[in-house]
Amino acid sequence: MDRLDQVLDSALPLLRRAEEVLEAAGAPPGHPVWAQLRRVRLMPADAALAVAELRPSALVEAEPELRADARVCVEIAAALPPPDEWEGEAADAYDDLRRRAATHLSGDHDSLDERFEASADLAAALHDWMTRARDNLAAVLAEALTSAEALTLASPASLPPGAAEIEAAAGLTAHILQTVATDYAEAEDLLLGSQQLADPLPL
Structure with missing residues (x-):
C-alpha cells in the first residue's frame, strides 16, 4: 500500500461532491476546468480511480527477465559452431545461415x-512513470482534502449550487485533472518513443 492507496478513499467523497456540483450547475465560462475536461475526458473521481489502477509492482520483474533473455540471445549467438574443417557448398550455406542467425540473435x-x-x-x-503518477496524484489529493475548496464543498449543499460552490468544484476539479493529464502526457511520449517495438524483426 502506497500513499495513494491511503488517501484515495478519503478523497473520493470530495471528488464526487465536486462532480455533483458541476453536473448540476456547470462551470463558469472560460474556467480552466473546461480545458482539463477536454484533455482527460473523465470527471475527477474516475480519473483518480484510473490512476489508482496503475500497478508498478507488475513491472518489477519484467526488466530483469527481459535483460536475462537478451543475455541468452548473446550466448546462443556466440555458441553457434562454425563449419571448421567442413568444406564445400553445404558448409558455405551452413556458415551463411549461421552468421545470419547469429546476427538476428545478437547484432545491430x-x-x-x-x-x-x-x-x-x-x-x-x-x-x-507509474510510481510518479501515483505519488503526484496522492500529493494533490492530500492537498485538496485540506483546501479552502474542500471546506466550501463540505458545507451543506444548496440547490441550485451557489457561486462559491461552483467555483470551488471547478477549481478543485481543474487541479486534479491537470495533474492527471500532465502525467499521462508523459506516458504518451514514452509509448510514442517505443513504437518500433511493435514492428516485426526482419529475418
Missing part, C-alpha cells in the same frame, strides 16, 4: 537481444 539494432534490451528499458521507464 534490429537484433533480438537489442529488442529485449529496449523492451527492458521501456518496462523500467513505465514502472518509474
